[in-house]
Amino acid sequence: MKKTALIFIVLFLAFGCSDEKHEVPKQDNPLFSTSRAISLNQLGETINLDNIGIYNPTKVIKKDSLLIVLDQNGLNKISIYREDGKLLGSYLPTGMGADRGLYILTMNLDEKGILSAYDFGNDRLVEFDLNQFGQSGFGPQFIDMPKDKKHLCVVKSGSTIISTGMFNEGRYALMNNNSEEYFLSYPEIPSYRTINDTLRSALFASNIIKIKPDGTKFVCANMQSGIIDFCSLIPCTNITRIAELNLYSPKATVKKMRRTPVAYSTDNLFGFCDIEVTDEYIYALYSGRSYRKYKDQIIYGERIIVFDWEGNHIHTYLLRNPFTSISFNKKENAIYGLTNNPNSVLIKYTLD
Amino acid sequence: MRKIVLIICFISITLVLTLLNVNLRKNSTNIDIKIQNIEAFGNNEAGDNDPCKAPGGVCMTYDEEGDPIFHIGLSIP
Numbered sequence: 493m494k495k496t497a498l499i500f501i502v503l504f505l506a507f508g509c510s511d512e513k514h515e516v517p518k519q520d521n522p523l524f525s526t527s528r529a530i531s532l533n534q535l536g537e538t539i540n541l542d543n544i545g546i547y548n549p550t551k552v553i554k555k556d557s558l559l560i561v562l563d564q565n566g567l568n569k570i571s572i573y574r575e576d577g578k579l580l581g582s583y584l585p586t587g588m589g590a591d592r593g594l595y596i597l598t599m600n601l602d603e604k605g606i607l608s609a610y611d612f613g614n615d616r617l618v619e620f621d622l623n624q625f626g627q628s629g630f631g632p633q634f635i636d637m638p639k640d641k642k643h644l645c646v647v648k649s650g651s652t653i654i655s656t657g658m659f660n661e662g663r664y665a666l667m668n669n670n671s672e673e674y675f676l677s678y679p680e681i682p683s684y685r686t687i688n689d690t691l692r693s694a695l696f697a698s699n700i701i702k703i704k705p706d707g708t709k710f711v712c713a714n715m716q717s718g719i720i721d722f723c724s725l726i727p728c729t730n731i732t733r734i735a736e737l738n739l740y741s742p743k744a745t746v747k748k749m750r751r752t753p754v755a756y757s758t759d760n761l762f763g764f765c766d767i768e769v770t771d772e773y774i775y776a777l778y779s780g781r782s783y784r785k786y787k788d789q790i791i792y793g794e795r796i797i798v799f800d801w802e803g804n805h806i807h808t809y810l811l812r813n814p815f816t817s818i819s820f821n822k823k824e825n826a827i828y829g830l831t832n833n834p835n836s837v838l839i840k841y842t843l844d
Numbered sequence: 845m846r847k848i849v850l851i852i853c854f855i856s857i858t859l860v861l862t863l864l865n866v867n868l869r870k871n872s873t874n875i876d877i878k879i880q881n882i883e884a885f886g887n888n889e890a891g892d893n894d895p896c897k898a899p900g901g902v903c904m905t906y907d908e909e910g911d912p913i914f915h916i917g918l919s920i921p
Binding site for chain 2: 564597612613644694715716745750754755756757758762783787
């Protein structure tokens with residue numbers, strides 16, 4: 493009888509703590525701990541972008557002697573420069589309609605030389621085949637996304653198109669033969685258990701997705717929390733989850749009848765700013781900054797967390813210079829970090 | 845022995861009810877704070893129509909017809 497009573501008490505205590513099951517202790521949390529941390533000091537070349545006429549870009553990718561520049565606030569969203577600053581081409585003038593660009597969060601250059609970026613203002617994916625750069629037919633190619641649902645982050649690898657957005661049917665949409673199927677659920681967070689699907693998709697609207705170069709997996713990192721999701725695309729008509737790490741949940745007030753249905757707390761820690769991937773690893777630029785303390789500098793990442801494709805934390809690079817975005821250069825085995833504070837500079841770090 | 849089990853059960857139920865009560869109270873405080881935030885937000889709205897001032901991510905708002913609009917930015921209270 494005593495035994496039964498004891499079991500009852502233990503079960504009661506265990507059940508009472510069940511709401512805390514998503515919390516990762518700080519010492520085990522790669523976003524906060526310094527375990528497996530390496531200082532990224534191996535300084536390579538530095539390109540002073542201000543000196544060559546490139547001011548406050550959002551992301552810069554170096555490809556051979558070219559600098560591909562995304563500028564969210566620029567007159568043209570994407571421009572291509574020679575390394576010495578000579579402007580070779582400007583594309584996607586700001587606006588809505590044909591050949592224009594409006595809201596582009598990030599861009600991606602794959603190993604085949606295809607540059608892609610999703611414009612959620614015009615609801616289309618923009619692609620440039622950089623192998624044709626300099627030829628007469630070079631320019632943006634547009635892939636329109638279905639208009640019945642709002643897509644906010646879209647990536648493409650070969651014929652596979654994965655997206656997140658305002659989807660009630662699932663976390664991810666996978667497009668096959670011009671029709672979309674929805675897969676997996678949104679992160680389960682006890683404090684947001686009662687919100688409806690629309691608000692849930694708004695809460696997790698800001699993401700960066702990158703597909704593994706061989707097209708078999710993808711990673712989705714949330715910008716407003718410490719949630720990062722590792723998924724498999726095998727078979728290519730299906731999305732299955734490998735691991736979802738909830739390293740911390742977003743702090744926000746969520747309410748339907750309001751102009752901004754999701755308002756993040758000024759104490760909420762900004763999550764992942766950018767992601768780069770290789771066949772082996774995922775390099776996730778993480779901020780951890782709050783709006784209350786850092787204001788407009790919230791989007792600067794102070795560390796790069798390296799994961800493998802199974803979701804295991806491999807190591808952490810602690811950055812001396814916080815970056816707003818990063819790009820991986822396979823040929824040079826290097827990461828280029830971009831800072832705009834105080835000047836726009838691209839800093840190269842050679843990886844071991 | 846049965847008496848002890850009954851006492852434990854009673855204490856457990858009381859504890860559960862107390863925790864529930866505390867949680868409900870906490871939530872109602874949150875709702876109050878949220879309402880205050882919304883009011884404060886509304887007060888600032890007169891001369892400034894952009895609730896997505898901070899950089900970072902996707903900011904969702906509703907227009908006057910109640911249709912969602914999406915911008916680049918961070919929505920904060």
